[in-house]
Amino acid sequence: MATISSPGVGTSGLDVKSIISQLVALEKKPLDTLKLQAATVNTKISAYGQIKSLVSTLQDAASKLTSVTGWNGVNTTSSDSKYVSAGAVGGTLPTSFSVEVQSLAKAQATASAALLPVGGALGAGTLRLELGKWSVAPASFTPSSGQPVDITITATDKLSDVASKINGANAGVTASILTDASGERLLLRSKNTGAEAGFRLSVMEGGDTDIASAGNTDATGLSRLVAGSTVTQAGADAKATVNGIAVSSATNTFASTISGVTFKAEQVTTAPVEITVAKDDTAVQSNIDAFVKAYNAVNQLLQDATKYDAKTNSAGLLQGDSTAVALQNSLRNAIQSVTSGGGAFKRLADVGITQQLGGDLAVDSAKLSKALKESPEDLKNLFRNTGGGSADGIAVQLKALTTDLLSNKNTGFFKSKDDTLQLSLKRNVDDQARLLDKVDAYEKRITQRYNALDKQMSSLNGLNAYIAQQVTAWNKSGG
Template sequence: MATISSPGVGTNGLDVKSIISQLVALEKRPLDTLKLQAATVNTKISAFGQIKSLVSTLQDAASKLTSVTGWNGVTTTSSDSKYVSASAVGGTLPTSFSVEIQSMAKAQATASAALLPVGGALGAGTLRLELGKWSVAPASFTPQSGQPVDITISAGDKLSDIASKINGANAGVTASILTDASGERLLLTGKGTGEMAGYRVSVNEGAGFDTGVQSFAENSDGVGLSRLATAQMDVAATTMAADARAKVNGISVTSATNSFATTISGVTFKAEQVTEVGKPISITVAKDDSAVRSNIDAFVKAYNAINDLLQEATKYDPKTKSAGLLQGDSTAITLQNSLRSAVQSVTTGGGAFQRLADIGISQALGGNLVVDSAKLGKALADSPDAVKGLFRNTGGGAADGIAVQVKALATNLLSNSGFFKSKDDNLQLSLKRISQDQSRVNDKVDAFEKRITQRYNALDKQLSSLNGLNAYVAQQVTAWNKSNG
């Protein structure tokens, strides 16, 4: 008799997890595109940030060529800078003069008599510090305008405590302590130099401060706090405040510091040490064309750096069929054209020179500026004012110099409402949109994964049930076949 066989309705071990994972991966494929788009936008943000930095450098370079001081550079030399050094501000007229340094500026320095016992208290009272000028030291002292500084000294204060109080009082004097075999001494040094930076120390031990009309014996008796008064100072250890003294072309001059900033108009010379008698130091101020050349070179270098970056970013190589990051970006092309137009412009304010090529600065293939050093040098030597006018004339419109126009363009590009702010805003908006698209895709994938997980779990349960039924039917068929065999 014919037998019945099982058709095998179900399958065992269905890998639901693997199936779901592969389906979810397919749904996530749009995220790869979005991630690539986000990376490209971030790279563009970085690129435009770099371009912005280079435009800022160009703005600075153009500013130097529009500044008066940028064209009035001078060089200052000293025949022996170890005695006298010097500098001069731009625009200072060429000059030369001789300097003899007779004495250096000094700060007042004093030391008290030796005090014993070491570490002992000095006594209560008030210590007064005044800044001013000693006329016939120490007999005549003229205080500066302003209030003296009074420091309260307690009965138990040691010399170290007094020194600390002086240093904390901001009285124009610093204090320290010297200890030797004879005891300890209070060392005072004025913070400033010059005759008007002297100081006087007086004390009040209870009756009042001494004045020109009235004096109190206890304030100068060499006992207690009075041991720190000016009258009790060690004369041998005293240095009086003094101005620096010099002769310029034989004329005596003084300065409260070692720097003479107002003696010669536009020139500052500094006394480094006293000169030898009869050997004055020569100071020479001359026009410095190298500063102008340096500023022009910096301008050319700054422009070329921008042009190189834009050229690389916007190029297309037909051989490799590869494009630069900003190839086809109309805003980058517009920026490049605007900068080129500015340096190629013709100005009516430069006198004999109307364009950069007239002074030896031309554009090579690719847009970079190239300097003919010999031609530029001749222009600076023969017509310095015309070169200056070419760059910095401010007649308005076509009369504006090249540097004036480039600076104005750069300033506009860098402003809060300019090109770079607008470009960055647009790129940031693109990033935001991409992020939103990524969120939508992720939400869609999550919903898809949840939905198919439920379906495949249900299918797996159905298959398990069918497999059980199939086993039962097979068992029954086997038993039936045996009973009818």
């Protein structure tokens, strides 16, 4: 640190800027502590965010073990999925059946007669699009219960304008234009497949609302879009047989033909395709493994965050944090709980899931597989029984606990902890702001004082030089 020289002959003034800078730095020293505290709080906020994420994963894993479908998993196979694919919901009874596909579902498609000149205006009028069903013999159209869609066409609209207006009308039909040597054609296609998803295009010109009148079908003006048009593909349902019984679907997916099973016609078959639904215990095994993995992830993070390493004399970020320890104990108590609703199984250890040193869970696969094979209902009840209180299954209890922990109410563990940390962070920011204000005021105050002192010393130096000159002159005159 620079020193202040005593004023006197030869003094060139004080280094005021350096002195003030060093004094201000001393005043700002507490800011380093505040910044370190803020960094620690932010790190804790991040840590609790990670813990919350892992607890949420644990809640999801517990939820799967409390779900009926999670315990009634099934495996669905097709002898040739290139022709017929299939799936089934959990709980579907084991079954098998054969499927033959005679035809796939089709969407109605039409093409207008060729129009010339290409790019020319068609004429004014109104296009009407109706959805419904066509009968073949005699050809007739039965509109569906929905309202028809009317589209206004102006005298200057070209075929491209018409197609654009149809596509923008949300009428259940898509439009495109085909151009070849004979002219341009309006192509229409139903958005949906099936016999009930057909459509009819009609024209009304000059205020005539009778779509069957001669003026609206005479192949002049806008009526050229309907006169001479052809159905290039009729709307049709998919047709198949299940064990020899005829079935149909508006789409290629048969969702309600066999209870719990959905199969899809991919191609017309050349031979029967066998669909088999069987119980799938691997889904239960997978859900239990996911549950154990999720619990261990939470436990390991809490273990690392709260431990003290005597060898390195280092403490985890949350070491001594009573709320983190309480969370760890709550989760362990839930895992170690005894349920009276599990039949032959009362605790996780009964089915080969044991707690190791440090709190992690380990799975004895052989013991768990035996329980799943020989006592599936007892195993299910161990996890998902809902008798209330001590009769609740382990997964039910853990799901209830994690739901409370993750609640967004003020009583929720993570919400409460985050609010506390955020408040601490806000106070720290306020403390830093107050300290900086105090330092600014201090800097202004001492700057004024040292500048005044520097001026005074400069004045004294000048007086000292004058007196020295006078003494010298006096000595000379006295000699």
